[in-house]
Amino acid sequence: MHEHIERVLVTYGTANGSTPQIAGAIADVLNKAGLRAEPRLARFVASVEPYDAVVLGSGLYAGHWHRYVRRFVRRHRRALSERPLWLFSSGPLDDSASRGDIPPTPSVRRIADQLHAREHVTFGGCLKENAQSRGARMLVRSGKGGDFRDFPAIEQWAEHVADEILLASWQRPDRRR
Ligand SMILES: Cc1cc2nc3c(=O)[nH]c(=O)nc-3n(C[C@H](O)[C@H](O)[C@H](O)COP(=O)(O)O)c2cc1C
Structure with missing residues (x-):
């Protein structure tokens, strides 16, 4: 019998190139857990279906x-709100x-609410001399x-997300196995 492997989109935005490695680390953990995860720049995702x-x-x-x-969220609002979603x-x-949970900013909180996201987590960022914008270089x-x-911490969170996706897939009555 064909076993349905859950496909997970890990999609992200970046200005200076440090977020892709976070998405990559999350996708690696999901793949190791037996899911089929694909890290993709949100800009290049045509469909969430x-x-x-x-x-x-x-x-x-x-x-x-x-x-x-934010544009990706507007375009795919419906499909995103119909799927289990982690932010x-x-x-x-x-x-x-790393010292404690940081709540989403008000702007991100609104997106989380609109899309009925399961969870939001804040990870530490990264900014280096090679930053693109003037604002970024000023910060450096x-x-x-x-x-x-x-x-x-990123991998630990991804393991928890993997557990929830697998649990939901086992519990779904229509699961294809
Ligand atoms: C112009 C600018 C504004 C930023 N504003 C915030 C902010 O409001 N809150 C925050 O936590 N980090 C802020 N940061 C830090 C970035 O979020 C951090 O460098 C992050 O890792 C960027 O990801 P990227 O390398 O994928 O672009 C800012 C960075 C820049 C360059």
Whole structure:
């Protein structure tokens, strides 16, 4: 019999290139757990329909997700709200995200509510000298740079997401096995 493997879209937005590695680490954990996870830049995702579940995240810029992630949310609002959905933000340039839970910014909170997301988590961010925008380089020059991504914490969260997706797939009455 054909076994249905849950397909999970791990999609994200980035300005300076540090969030893709977070999405990649999440997808790796989901794949190891027996799911079929694909990390994709939100800008290049044409449809959410093929996926059974979605993990969506972005770097934070003045309290907002990247504009093309916000556009992705508007375009795919219905499909996203119909699927099990987990959200992450990557931002704080200090170890505050590793020390405790940081709530979503008001802008991200609105998205979480609209899409009926299961959960939101904030991970530490990363900002280096090679940053693209003038604002980013100014932050680095003012001493705000560094890599605060906590990969053990990211992997731990991804394991928890994998458990929930697998549990839901086993409990679904229409599951194809
Ligand atoms: C212009 C600018 C504004 C930022 N604003 C915030 C913010 O409001 N809150 C926050 O936690 N981090 C903020 N950050 C930090 C970024 O979210 C962090 O560097 C993140 O890792 C960016 O992801 P990326 O490398 O994928 O673009 C800001 C960074 C820049 C460059």
